[in-house]
Amino acid sequence: MKPYDKQIGGTHYQNFKIQPSKFVIENELLYPEGCVIKYILRHRLKGKKQDLEKAKHFIDMIIERDYIEKKDFLEEAEKEKKELEESYQESVRQTKERKSKDWAKGYNKWKKNK
Secondary structure (H helix, E strand, O other): OOHHHOOOOOOOOOOOOOOHHHHHHHOOOOHHHHHHHHHHHHOOOOOHHHHHHHHHHHHHHHHHHHHOOHHHHHHHHHHHHHHHHHHHHHHHHHHHHHHHHHHHHHHHHHHHHO
C-alpha cells in the first residue's frame, strides 16, 4: 500500500483528489504555506472554525516573514543603535567620574602621609 492510499487518524484527507501533503511536497512549498493549505482544505471535515483560525495564524506568520516593512526594521535598528550609543556614553562618563574620585582619594592619602 502506498503512503497516500492510507491515512492515520481519520479519513478527512482521503476525500480529496490530491492530498494536501502530496500537493505541498510536489510544489516544494514551505511549512507555513503547507499548513495554510492543509487547514483550509480540511476545515469542513475536521476542525471547523478552529482550522480556519489556524490557517489565518499561519498566513500572519508568512506576512511577517516575507513582507515586513524594511522601513520599520531600519527605524527599529536606528533606535537600538541610538540607545546603545547613549548607554556607552553614560558608561564612559561613570568610569571617568569613578577614576577621578579614586585619583582624588589617592592623592589626598598621599598628601596626608607626606
